[in-house]
Amino acid sequence: MAEELKVIVFALGQEEYGIEVDKVRTIERMMPITRVPKTPAFVKGVINLRGIVIPVIDLRGRFGLEETAESDNSRIIIVAVNELEVGFIVDSANDVIDIMDDTIDVPPEVVGGIKAKYLSGVAKIGDNRLLILLNLSEVLNRSEIIQLEQFGE
Amino acid sequence: MEMNQYLSIFIDEAGEHLQSLNENMLKLEQAPEDIGIVQVIFRSAHTLKGMSATMGFEDLASLTHDMENVLDLVRNEKLKMNSTIFDTIFQCLDSLEGMVQDVVNGGTGKADVSALVEQLKAIVRGEAPGSSAAASASASDKPMVATEMLLDQYQLSVLEQSIDSGLSVFHVEVFIRDDCVLKAVRAYMVFDLLEKNGEVVKSHPSVQDIEQDKFEKSFSVYYISRISQEELTASILKVSEIESVTVLPVDRSVLEELDQSKEATSQQSFQAVRETAAGAAATAPSGAEAAKPAAKAADAAPRTAAAGGAAASGRTIRVDIERLDTLMNLFSELLIDRARLEQLASEVRRGDLTETVEHMARVSSDLQNIVLKLRMVPVESVFNRFPRMVRDLAKSLDKKLDLVITGAETELDRTVIDEIGDPLVHLIRNSVDHGVEQPAARAAAGKSETGTVQLRAFHSGNHVFIEIEDDGGGINRPKVTEIAIKRGVITQEEAKKLSDDELNMLIFAPGFSTADKISDISGRGVGLDVVKSKIESLGGSVSVTSELGKGSRFTIQLPLTLSIISAMLIKLGSEKFAIPLSSIVETAAIRRDEIRDLQGNKVIQYRNSVIPVVSLAEVLNSPDYREDGEAETETVIIRKGDKMAAVLVDEFITQGEVVLKTLGNYLGNQKLISGATILGDGQVALIVDPNSLIK
Numbered sequence: 001m002a003e004e005l006k007v008i009v010f011a012l013g014q015e016e017y018g019i020e021v022d023k024v025r026t027i028e029r030m031m032p033i034t035r036v037p038k039t040p041a042f043v044k045g046v047i048n049l050r051g052i053v054i055p056v057i058d059l060r061g062r063f064g065l066e067e068t069a070e071s072d073n074s075r076i077i078i079v080a081v082n083e084l085e086v087g088f089i090v091d092s093a094n095d096v097i098d099i100m101d102d103t104i105d106v107p108p109e110v111v112g113g114i115k116a117k118y119l120s121g122v123a124k125i126g127d128n129r130l131l132i133l134l135n136l137s138e139v140l141n142r143s144e145i146i147q148l149e150q151f152g153e
Numbered sequence: 154m155e156m157n158q159y160l161s162i163f164i165d166e167a168g169e170h171l172q173s174l175n176e177n178m179l180k181l182e183q184a185p186e187d188i189g190i191v192q193v194i195f196r197s198a199h200t201l202k203g204m205s206a207t208m209g210f211e212d213l214a215s216l217t218h219d220m221e222n223v224l225d226l227v228r229n230e231k232l233k234m235n236s237t238i239f240d241t242i243f244q245c246l247d248s249l250e251g252m253v254q255d256v257v258n259g260g261t262g263k264a265d266v267s268a269l270v271e272q273l274k275a276i277v278r279g280e281a282p283g284s285s286a287a288a289s290a291s292a293s294d295k296p297m298v299a300t301e302m303l304l305d306q307y308q309l310s311v312l313e314q315s316i317d318s319g320l321s322v323f324h325v326e327v328f329i330r331d332d333c334v335l336k337a338v339r340a341y342m343v344f345d346l347l348e349k350n351g352e353v354v355k356s357h358p359s360v361q362d363i364e365q366d367k368f369e370k371s372f373s374v375y376y377i378s379r380i381s382q383e384e385l386t387a388s389i390l391k392v393s394e395i396e397s398v399t400v401l402p403v404d405r406s407v408l409e410e411l412d413q414s415k416e417a418t419s420q421q422s423f424q425a426v427r428e429t430a431a432g433a434a435a436t437a438p439s440g441a442e443a444a445k446p447a448a449k450a451a452d453a454a455p456r457t458a459a460a461g462g463a464a465a466s467g468r469t470i471r472v473d474i475e476r477l478d479t480l481m482n483l484f485s486e487l488l489i490d491r492a493r494l495e496q497l498a499s500e501v502r503r504g505d506l507t508e509t510v511e512h513m514a515r516v517s518s519d520l521q522n523i524v525l526k527l528r529m530v531p532v533e534s535v536f537n538r539f540p541r542m543v544r545d546l547a548k549s550l551d552k553k554l555d556l557v558i559t560g561a562e563t564e565l566d567r568t569v570i571d572e573i574g575d576p577l578v579h580l581i582r583n584s585v586d587h588g589v590e591q592p593a594a595r596a597a598a599g600k601s602e603t604g605t606v607q608l609r610a611f612h613s614g615n616h617v618f619i620e621i622e623d624d625g626g627g628i629n630r631p632k633v634t635e636i637a638i639k640r641g642v643i644t645q646e647e648a649k650k651l652s653d654d655e656l657n658m659l660i661f662a663p664g665f666s667t668a669d670k671i672s673d674i675s676g677r678g679v680g681l682d683v684v685k686s687k688i689e690s691l692g693g694s695v696s697v698t699s700e701l702g703k704g705s706r707f708t709i710q711l712p713l714t715l716s717i718i719s720a721m722l723i724k725l726g727s728e729k730f731a732i733p734l735s736s737i738v739e740t741a742a743i744r745r746d747e748i749r750d751l752q753g754n755k756v757i758q759y760r761n762s763v764i765p766v767v768s769l770a771e772v773l774n775s776p777d778y779r780e781d782g783e784a785e786t787e788t789v790i791i792r793k794g795d796k797m798a799a800v801l802v803d804e805f806i807t808q809g810e811v812v813l814k815t816l817g818n819y820l821g822n823q824k825l826i827s828g829a830t831i832l833g834d835g836q837v838a839l840i841v842d843p844n845s846l847i848k
Contacts, residue, residue, distance in 0.1 A: 032835075032836055034829070034836060034837040034838065034839060035776070036816065036820065036823065036826060036839060037772075037773040037774050037825060037839075038773075038823065038824065039820065039823075043820070045837075046816055046817070046820075046829055047837065048831050048835055048837045050486050051481075051482030051483060051484075051485045052814070053814045053815065053816060053817060053829045053831070053837055054817055055820045083818055084818050084819045085818075086817070140819065
């Protein structure tokens with residue numbers, strides 16, 4: 001029996017991505033970000049989310065895509081996974097949709113320049129719309145940051 | 154399970170009752186005649202029993218139940234406290250604590266308490282030395298129903314129901330022949346027979362005691378029988394070596410009598426409670442009016458005080474610490490909005506708006522004080538376990554000790570309180586074990602046999618101090634030096650240069666222990682260095698002063714709170730950073746030409762010493778500021794231990810209290826940044842860790 005999955009849809013460049021709705025705390029407009037020195041380039045810094053300090057990363061930078069200047073559509077999606085709370089900077093976030101889990105396929109090796117290990121699947125919506133689902137625990141894998149930090153020294 | 158929601162309440166309250174039991178037992182040990190204290194202990198034990206039974210922790214309940222039986226005899230003056238009873242009850246408390254701890258850790262709170270239960274039962278039966286006289290005296294005036302054969306409510310109701318349903322109930326007393334060699338075997342045969350034909354409700358002595366041969370020549374049971382009185386008598390007599398047996402039928406009237414005799418005992422105790430209360434009530438007003446310390450008023454005073462204490466503890470509520478954190482976060486949000494409103498009001502320039510905003514500012518700063526105070530807890534919650542610990546330590550070491558606690562009301566942040574317990578335990582154990590000498594040695598040194606350990610807490614400035622002082626032997630500095638050199642902590646040459654205080658601090662070095670013998674209390678060579686690093690991780694420091702033959706004093710200095718620190722806000726171009734004030738020696742402006750180059754390292758002359766210069770902008774990779782072009786640069790002189798450094802910054806903004814926040818789990822521990830804070834304009838400013846700037 002196929003089950004329904006509610007996902008938040010956001011865009012990075014031409015591609016559309018999805019994160020399960022229960023992992024998203026809020027979606028915020030861009031706000032001032034305080035730089036944290038000696039962190040990987042994709043870590044943009046920390047923000048004050050109603051009294052709580054939360055790190056923010058640029059998803060483009062995280063996936064090795066070219067970083068672009070922020071626009072009016074840019075959003076910060078605050079996700080909470082494995083006791084980590086992190087904000088993702090995305091080009092835009094404007095939809096919540098239901099997808100059936102039997103429409104999700106195993107991701108091909110490289111989608112939109114993103115390594116397959118960061119993805120949990122690709123869902124087909126309608127005839128020509130593809131939604132890339134993120135594997136959040138891999139995206140937020142701390143061991144990779146630690147490696148990058150050591151590399152920077 | 155739906156009980157889960159009550160579990161945390163149970164754990165908290167059980168902890169409190171155990172604490173109060175411990176405290177009052179210690180008080181009682183000082184004044185064994187004070188029945189008032191026994192009453193308090195009894196009530197605590199009773200409540201604990203009820204709670205445990207409700208939550209289904211049967212072992213907890215059964216142990217407290219038997220403790221209660223002992224205490225009941227004591228408060229009715231049928232039993233006098235003696236050291237055996239004290240030790241047994243203290244053991245029970247330990248066992249109870251263990252069980253509660255098990256529950257805390259998600260266990261079932263089960264433990265084998267049968268040994269302790271037996272000990273308690275033995276005390277109730279009056280078998281403990283020194284208590285038999287009182288117990289038997291009370292038993293003698295009720296001929297048939299001996300105190301020890303009193304049935305509890307449950308057993309009574311079982312018997313009642315059996316009678317109602319037509320079964321016969323007997324009180325059977327069996328006498329075994331004097332020349333019988335294996336009494337226990339005969340008794341076992343009788344029990345076997347009884348079990349076949351009915352049910353034994355209560356036996357005296359207990360079945361275990363009988364099995365272990367712990368009885369004289371007779372035993373008695375309450376028995377629900379399926380066979381008649383004659384049959385029962387005959388069948389018991391068939392067992393060899395039985396001298397005689399008396400079988401008395403028990404009917405409702407006998408049961409009522411039994412119940413009443415129990416009632417009478419509790420009635421008596423109620424009477425006692427009422428009298429105590431009345432006495433206290435009567436003396437309190439008269440004492441206040443007359444203020445003449447009459448002998449009677451003085452006698453009643455401790456009881457009145459105890460009653461007052463109980464009332465005070467009732468005026469608090471429990472709040473989850475997370476809720477307080479949420480409150481704190483919401484409040485800092487409010488502060489940010491306040492700053493914005495103030496900004497707007499100054500732009501709009503309307504009298505009543507400005508007034509309202511000003512009023513709001515005043516209210517919110519009061520609110521801030523209260524919110525911060527909510528996190529403060531008296532150190533009492535840590536200190537109150539020490540009297541018991543010192544008592545046990547002193548007993549096991551054969552030392553005589555007084556623990557004097559002062560300043561237990563001093564308040565500390567909850568997070569510090571949670572962490573400070575273990576280091577304190579270690580230091581106190583250290584003082585008791587290594588500091589205070591054996592009574593004989595003390596007498597020889599011309600000191601009183603009883604050693605004193607003082608535990609003090611007090612406020613001073615932005616810090617709380619906790620001192621542990623003993624009047625023992627003090628630190629033997631030559632010996633410390635010798636060991637330190639032997640263990641490779643320092644070299645001979647270094648040792649010569651050290652001051653007395655520095656030599657004392659050697660005992661905090663890793664892998665150091667001066668104890669000649671290894672005891673299980675302290676002295677494994679791990680410990681004091683752990684204490685030191687723990688205290689330092691809390692942002693505090695520890696030091697020791699000592700005089701040989703007179704004693705030592707350990708002083709712990711702790712920050713008032715971990716969530717708020719005093720900091721200097723500085724600017725580097727467009728970015729703002731905070732530097733904790735505790736590390737700042739002073740601020741200065743230094744000229745570019747004062748900075749010299751010493752083998753590639755920049756240094757300046759600072760008060761007769763040469764200290765390194767650190768460019769904060771360079772260390773933090775500031776995107777839009779470098780001090781290179783300036784003729785004169787603002788500088789913060791920081792200190793870490795005895796090392797100092799001059800940190801170049803762009804501009805000082807202000808100094809003040811900032812709320813400390815973590816950067817979140819994702820970024821983990823940063824080397825240069827110890828945390829973040831939220832400024833009045835809602836922006837996040839990072840807090841620089843000055844220790845990382847000094848190599």
